[in-house]
């Protein structure tokens with residue numbers, strides 16, 4: 001979507017950049033010329049991704065560099081290490097993509113305290129630790145940085161069976177808005193993306209495993225009748241991390257093919273056939289006529 005070289009000179013940290021959506025967004029940022037630090041717990045995974053992104057066939061002239069540094073986002077010392085290594089290698093940091101997450105479906109009453117803590121710690125604590133660390137660096141160095149948080153649609157609607165994730169994503173979303181208000185004076189912007197289903201191994205293994213996958217079609221309740229494509233999300237993420245979105249802050253953009261709208265009171269009526277609509281129309285019109293007559297009487 002953005003022109004070639006649109007992110008030239010920018011350095012972006014992507015948490016969870018070794019896999020799934022974080023990897024797809026990192027790939028696009030690098031193609032647009034950004035230097036990208038990818039971090040997550042598994043060094044071998046991020047090393048492999050860094051190698052892949054640096055050696056892609058058709059890599060454009062002017063594509064950015066990739067640095068892979070292991071980091072558990074629950075650990076402030078490891079976060080500070082990522083920040084100092086990034087500055088040492090690339091000179092500065094312009095953007096932070098909080099994309100790391102942990103999640104799995106489960107009836108909430110089956111969760112141990114530790115299971116609940118694990119999700120909230122990765123998603124909420126990890127997001128505010130990283131944002132706080134990078135924000136302090138930006139304010140001290142007068143850099144107008146930008147944060148993009150990968151949220152979910154159920155961060156605002158809530159959802160059963162992923163309650164720790166909903167709690168944590170909801171908290172991160174309110175942090176996005178709160179800090180957008182507070183740090184605007186430093187030129188720092190914070191936004192969020194709320195994706196619907198975008199197939200990744202990490203999400204599908206934990207949110208759509210067998211026998212669920214054989215029982216239901218996740219596209220049936222999506223108005224556009226398909227899942228998202230990684231490129232569609234990467235376009236939006238790059239735009240929100242770029243200077244082209246310079247007047248957008250505190251915003252959450254949903255990219256879900258209309259899935260959240262399916263909860264609308266009457267949205268399920270797409271199952272009604274054309275013949276049934278003929279009958280329904282006649283029945284309603286008959287009732288209209290009857291009520292008019294009552295008024296005349």
Ligand SMILES: CCCCCCCCC/C=C/C(=O)SCCNC(=O)CCNC(=O)[C@H](O)C(C)(C)COP(=O)(O)OP(=O)(O)OC[C@H]1O[C@@H](n2cnc3c(N)ncnc32)[C@H](O)[C@@H]1OP(=O)(O)O
Pocket residue numbers: 101102103104105106110111112113114115116118119152165196197198202203204206207208218
């Ligand atoms: C429609 C289509 C889709 C559509 C999907 C569209 C919307 C999706 C929106 C959001 C998507 C995402 O976030 S997708 C992101 C998915 N990716 C990830 O989750 C990647 C990282 N995940 C992980 O590493 C693991 O899954 C995770 C458990 C979170 C963390 O691993 P750790 O090694 O740190 O922790 P562990 O020690 O294994 O586990 C911690 C505790 O959690 C418990 N635990 C772990 N799994 C459990 C389970 N299934 N049920 C109960 N409890 C569980 C353990 O027993 C431990 O508790 P004790 O027994 O008490 O010790």
Ligand SMILES: NC(=O)C1=CN([C@@H]2O[C@H](COP(=O)(O)OP(=O)(O)OC[C@H]3O[C@@H](n4cnc5c(N)ncnc54)[C@H](OP(=O)(O)O)[C@@H]3O)[C@@H](O)[C@H]2O)C=CC1
Pocket residue numbers: 015016017018019020021022039040041042043045071072073074098099100101102103122126150151152153194195196197198199200201202203
């Ligand atoms: N796929 C989808 O349909 C949707 C996804 N999302 C969101 O998109 C983002 C990416 O998810 P997706 O790509 O699907 O799944 P992945 O499992 O591929 O991505 C999650 C990433 O988080 C990293 N991670 C997990 N725990 C930690 C930790 N403690 N410290 C640092 N990194 C960690 C993982 O790497 P490692 O294990 O090496 O640490 C992994 O790279 C998440 O925020 C998710 O909530 C939102 C809505 C829908």
